[in-house]
Amino acid sequence: MRRLLDLALVFFVVLAPAVRAAMVEEDVRAADTARVMATISGKTDRLAPLLSEALTYAHADGRVQSKAEFLNAVKLGRIKYEAYDYDDVKVTRVTEDVATMTGKAHLRASVGDVRVEFALKFLSVWRREDGAWRLFAYQSARLPPAAK
DSSP states (O other), X not given: OHHHHHHHHHIIIIIHXXXXXXXXXXXXXXXXXXXXXXXXXXXXXXXXXGEEEEXXXXXXXXXXXXXXXXXXXXXXXXSEEEEEEXXXXXEEEEETTEEEEEEEEEEEEEETTEEEEEEEEEEEEEEEETTEEEEEEEEEEEOOOOOO
């Protein structure tokens, strides 16, 4: 019996935090995938629940939007996102209810008849609100075109 208690203690002290961190990473990545897909499809009814009411969304061009402003822009299709492909993404658990996601993304989008394609670095902050992971803050910076 003592050996069983020792093994349980090892699990809760050593393994449980790693398991929780892995679950947070998986949950945040799933929420972000749903956010990207809803944004690309323009389905604001699917996008809205993935965004915090306190969202601050800072675009690579310097514009900063609230949740309502971002949803309205997606709904009106001013910018039509076509692809949002990640490189080198890292999710870091900050607390039980806050995680950051960093990485590089390659985007394709249309603004009217103009198509743009570029790479950016980003930082997103995810916060668990009422049991669901929601995007709380986003900041990106456009990268210079790759040398040929």
